[in-house]
Amino acid sequence: MIIMLQWAVLAVCVAVVLLRVPDVLRGRNRMTFGILVLAALCILLTIQGPYVGIDRLLGGWNVTNLILRYLITATVLLVGIRTAKGLGSARTYALITGRTGRWVLLATCVAQTVIFGLLDTRGSSAGLMTLADQGGRNAALGPFYAAAGRAYPAFVSICLMPALLKTARSRLPRLVRAGAALVLIGALGAAVSVPFSFLPADDSPGRYLVIYTAVLGFVLGPMFFWLSGMRAKGPRNVSHQ
Numbered sequence: 001m002i003i004m005l006q007w008a009v010l011a012v013c014v015a016v017v018l019l020r021v022p023d024v025l026r027g028r029n030r031m032t033f034g035i036l037v038l039a040a041l042c043i044l045l046t047i048q049g050p051y052v053g054i055d056r057l058l059g060g061w062n063v064t065n066l067i068l069r070y071l072i073t074a075t076v077l078l079v080g081i082r083t084a085k086g087l088g089s090a091r092t093y094a095l096i097t098g099r100t101g102r103w104v105l106l107a108t109c110v111a112q113t114v115i116f117g118l119l120d121t122r123g124s125s126a127g128l129m130t131l132a133d134q135g136g137r138n139a140a141l142g143p144f145y146a147a148a149g150r151a152y153p154a155f156v157s158i159c160l161m162p163a164l165l166k167t168a169r170s171r172l173p174r175l176v177r178a179g180a181a182l183v184l185i186g187a188l189g190a191a192v193s194v195p196f197s198f199l200p201a202d203d204s205p206g207r208y209l210v211i212y213t214a215v216l217g218f219v220l221g222p223m224f225f226w227l228s229g230m231r232a233k234g235p236r237n238v239s240h241q
Helices: 002-025 030-044 048-057 063-086 090-097 099-118 126-132 136-168 174-196 201-232
Strands: none
Touching (some): 002 030, 002 201, 030 201, 063 090, 063 099, 063 126, 099 136
16 A cells, blocks of 8 residues: 555656746746655655665665655755745744754754664665664664654745745735645645654554655645746746745
């Protein structure tokens, strides 16, 4: 079931990327296209087959997992900046790009790197699932590593929530409101994924459901903004793309 969910979410991400190709060829919304490509790559690296193949090329120490965490952080940072600008929320933009945002970004990246260095990461395993079964320091530190990786997306999500909620409840075009609602659902998923890191391993289906709900929200929401801009053909809504 989890594998099917992973491939389904990847298929959605790739489909959205392909839909945006014509815009990119016209020189429009390249940042958004880059975000979607990064999101698709992140999903690919969560799937066991591609993950193991890439990680073995890197030595089989699960460095790919740490790279994936960095890619997720970069993707969420860009999503936060793009969404805050699109919604016209100067306060949200300042929170993400200002001193507070920079310190949270630095702290979470350092925490991920340090905890990863303390783990015994031998043997490629997507999501480090087999490492948790080894017990010892892996079992003790694994949840904290996962939580550190999800902390920055949660921070950005919490920053975005007020502006997203305001937009979803506004009188803006329906597609804009629907896009804001979808991103809001994604933000809620990202926020609650941090405490989900400490759930027992046998609850992994619920954990995956929350994580991929967040991914779909962050991918499909901007798609609705783009559709609204295409319908309106005006500069006011194009800013949401």
